Amino acid sequence: MSQTFPGFPVGLQLWPEKDQGCAAPLKEGYSFSLLESSSDTYHFSVLTGIERVRQIFSNFIADMPEDEAFFILEFYVTEPSSSDQEPPNPTIHYSPYMSTQEILSCLEPYWDRLLHDGFVGFGLANNRSGQEMFYSEEKILTFFTDNHLRLTNQLFRVGLHHDPDQELHTDMGHDHLSLLCLDRGDLPVSLQDFNDRELDYVRFCQDLVDTLGMYPVEETLSFFFSRKEQQAIEALLKHHPDYAEFAEDDFGALLLDWNDFVQECCDNFEGDLWEYRMGLKLRDTIQFVIANCVEPLRSRILETITEPDERFRQTLGHNRKRLDNPGTAAPAEHFWYNGVISNAGVDLRRDLIRHGWYK
Numbered sequence: 001m002s003q004t005f006p007g008f009p010v011g012l013q014l015w016p017e018k019d020q021g022c023a024a025p026l027k028e029g030y031s032f033s034l035l036e037s038s039s040d041t042y043h044f045s046v047l048t049g050i051e052r053v054r055q056i057f058s059n060f061i062a063d064m065p066e067d068e069a070f071f072i073l074e075f076y077v078t079e080p081s082s083s084d085q086e087p088p089n090p091t092i093h094y095s096p097y098m099s100t101q102e103i104l105s106c107l108e109p110y111w112d113r114l115l116h117d118g119f120v121g122f123g124l125a126n127n128r129s130g131q132e133m134f135y136s137e138e139k140i141l142t143f144f145t146d147n148h149l150r151l152t153n154q155l156f157r158v159g160l161h162h163d164p165d166q167e168l169h170t171d172m173g174h175d176h177l178s179l180l181c182l183d184r185g186d187l188p189v190s191l192q193d194f195n196d197r198e199l200d201y202v203r204f205c206q207d208l209v210d211t212l213g214m215y216p217v218e219e220t221l222s223f224f225f226s227r228k229e230q231q232a233i234e235a236l237l238k239h240h241p242d243y244a245e246f247a248e249d250d251f252g253a254l255l256l257d258w259n260d261f262v263q264e265c266c267d268n269f270e271g272d273l274w275e276y277r278m279g280l281k282l283r284d285t286i287q288f289v290i291a292n293c294v295e296p297l298r299s300r301i302l303e304t305i306t307e308p309d310e311r312f313r314q315t316l317g318h319n320r321k322r323l324d325n326p327g328t329a330a331p332a333e334h335f336w337y338n339g340v341i342s343n344a345g346v347d348l349r350r351d352l353i354r355h356g357w358y359k
Contacts, residue, residue: 006049008169010182011118012139015173030141030155031166032148037296041130041226042148046141047168050115052158053135059154060143061100065129065227071095071103071212072134074121075205090121090137093214097250100124106211110204112190117201118176127252130227138170146226217256218307225252229297236292243285251289255304258282262308265341266315273351276340280323283336309335317342321357 005026008014030046048056061069073093095103103124107114114122115135123134123142130146145151152162179199184192197203208214225233230251237247246254261279269276290301319339340352352358 005047006051008139009050009116009118010187011116011120011177011179012137013175013177014169015175026167026169027163028159029161029163029166031162031164032143032152035144035224037300038226039296040146040228041224042143042145042151044141044143044145044148044151045166045168046143046155046160047166048141048158048160050139052160053115053141054111055158056141056154057133057135058104059157060131060133060151061104061124063150063154064100064126064131066126067100068097069100069103069124069126069131070097071107071208071214072121072123072125073205073208073214074137075201076119077202089219090119092217092219093209094217094256095212095214097126098212103212106208110208112188113179113194113199113201113204116188116191117179119178120201120205125224127225127250128227128230130225130230132224137176140168140170144224146228218259225297225300232293232297233289236289237285240288242281243288246285254282254285255301258286258305259308262312262315265343266311268343268345269341269348270345272347273355276348277323280336284334287334312336312341315341315343318357323357 005028026047028048030044030048032042032044035041035043046056071094073095074090076088076090114120118139119137121134121136121138123132125132125144130144132144134142136142143151155161178201179187179191179194180196180201191199233251234247237243258279261282264270265279271279286301286305290298293301313335316336316339321339322337323340324334324337340348340357344352349358
């Protein structure tokens with residue numbers, strides 16, 4: 001039986017009932033469904049009071065198949081305002097894989113600020129075990145998992161029940177507030193003694209970014225692969241002598257590495273020819289997986305790399321020559337070998353000259 005919703009963090013405030021068009025109170029609970037374009041991953045949406053969120057977070061970590069994960073932090077660099085023609089997008093940061101207990105230890109001084117601020121979302125994930133949890137700026141818990149029975153049991157243990165028609169507040173009028181927007185007396189008692197700097201989400205989020213060694217990730221590169229999909233990719237790579245070295249890596253990390261390499265090439269590539277070829281080998285590895293995996297995984301990988309691929313195409317010059325052996329692929333395939341980047345640094349240009357690239 002769903003319970004009446006006890007209330008939101010102070011950073012999210014619903015408009016008065018008279019402005020909502022309905023008087024039915026929100027209920028605690030969750031719904032879930034199979035993730036689109038997936039055969040084994042479930043997407044959960046959970047509405048619950050703030051007092052349960054930390055316990056759910058801890059239970060989720062305790063029941064993860066592996067004791068490491070990466071932390072996810074999403075926040076706005078600047079606060080949205082009514083004068084903005086287009087609402088700004090939040091920045092997304094990932095930490096490296098690290099011990100889940102280390103993540104919890106680092107979060108300890110920040111918990112209440114992360115939970116209550118209306119411009120901050122956070123979570124953690126382990127792609128190899130097919131698990132992700134995120135508490136969004138909308139103050140909804142979302143999960144991706146290939147073991148929905150384990151998660152439903154976790155939610156039952158904290159008193160939450162399944163409701164296929166679970167109502168959320170995202171279609172209702174509401175405001176997002178930063179902690180600095182609120183009077184001290186309106187803050188939770190645990191936050192009333194913090195100074196302005198400590199309550200500024202841009203500052204305390206940046207502190208977390210620095211503490212956990214986090215790096216920015218473009219929104220288009222937010223993806224999820226289930227444990228079954230990761231295992232299928234690992235099996236493919238293990239049986240190819242050129243790509244076996246990547247088999248035990250998180251495949252999502254390889255996609256991010258390709259994007260980072262592309263960005264470096266767009267800015268000004270400072271590496272030598274060997275380093276450049278290693279970047280291209282990342283794309284070879286991704287292409288091998290695409291060519292040998294099945295739908296819908298193939299389409300999801302292609303969708304993820306469409307944008308960095310296009311940026312790399314645009315930075316290539318000397319397109320009538322190929323960097324690899326011309327016989328290794330048809331001209332329309334493996335486009336990343338058609339020419340070399342225009343922003344080659346001194347070392348790469350030197351090595352290309354030595355290899356007879358420039359005449």
